[in-house]
Amino acid sequence: NAGVTQTPKFRVLKTGQSMTLLCAQDMNHEYMYWYRQDPGMGLRLIHYSVGEGTTAKGEVPDGYNVSRLKKQNFLLGLESAAPSQTSVYFCASSPVRQGIQFFGPGTRLTVL
Amino acid sequence: AQSVTQLGSHVSVSEGALVLLRCNYSSSVPPYLFWYVQYPNQGLQLLLKYTSAATLVKGINGFEAEFKKSETSFHLTKPSAHMSDAAEYFCAVTDYSSASKIIFGSGTRLSIRP
Numbered sequence: 449n450a451g452v453t454q455t456p457k458f459r460v461l462k463t464g465q466s467m468t469l470l471c472a473q474d475m476n477h478e479y480m481y482w483y484r485q486d487p488g489m490g491l492r493l494i495h496y497s498v499g500e501g502t503t504a505k506g507e508v509p510d511g512y513n514v515s516r517l518k519k520q521n522f523l524l525g526l527e528s529a530a531p532s533q534t535s536v537y538f539c540a541s542s543p544v545r546q547g548i549q550f551f552g553p554g555t556r557l558t559v560l
Numbered sequence: 561a562q563s564v565t566q567l568g569s570h571v572s573v574s575e576g577a578l579v580l581l582r583c584n585y586s587s588s589v590p591p592y593l594f595w596y597v598q599y600p601n602q603g604l605q606l607l608l609k610y611t612s613a614a615t616l617v618k619g620i621n622g623f624e625a626e627f628k629k630s631e632t633s634f635h636l637t638k639p640s641a642h643m644s645d646a647a648e649y650f651c652a653v654t655d656y657s658s659a660s661k662i663i664f665g666s667g668t669r670l671s672i673r674p
Contacts, residue, residue, distance in 0.1 A: 452603070479660055481661075483664075488569060488666055488667075489666055490650060490664040490665055490666040490667050491604075491650070491664040492664075493661060496660060496661065498660050504660075506661070538603055538604070540603075540604075545660050546592050546654045546660075548594070548606050548609060549604075549606075549662060551603030551604045551605065552603050553601075553602060553603050554601075554602075554603055
């Protein structure tokens with residue numbers, strides 16, 4: 449039981465490049481989330497999903513897209529990376545509404 | 561919309577001393593409240609959760625938090641700090657505008673002095 453895994457762990461992009469971050473969970477959770485963590489700002493919700501095939505915008509969705517084609521996977525895409533997207537990205541999953549969230553280890557992204 | 565305020569971005573205590581991390585929330589209805597801990601270079605993990613069953617909630621690693629409705633507070637305490645408690649701590653509250661979401665505070669970094 450791996451819990452929540454994130455791929456890759458580190459990535460460096462140039463401005464304008466695109467990439468996809470993969471989150472996978474093996475706990476059969478319905479809810480999945482993408483956050484970004486920046487110093488002094490806590491965690492801010494980018495997008496989330498309440499089930500397979502659904503997605504919704506969070507607090508800071510601009511510049512990101514997501515897809516949840518399979519229940520166990522939640523993909524976060526950056527179509528044209530900007531230096532302001534330099535951050536640590538965390539994925540989380542939860543079995544129920546208002547439930548405890550289980551976090552992945554994070555992806556550290558640098559955009560030059 | 562709900563919000564969470566953590567007083568003090570950095571708290572430093574001596575090993576063996578009391579740990580007190582402060583959290584205040586804004587809501588007219590008692591929400592679900594959480595404390596999460598993040599060790600260096602790791603994701604967050606749950607310390608404890610308040611669900612209205614009891615105002616004093618015990619968590620892992622000797623931590624506990626007390627819900628005080630009159631003060632809209634949910635402060636985290638530990639009687640005796642250990643070096644391994646050095647980490648960043650986040651208070652969080654359920655967002656009632658969308659029950660699927662949790663709102664996190666900005667975090668408090670706890671340092672332990674030998």
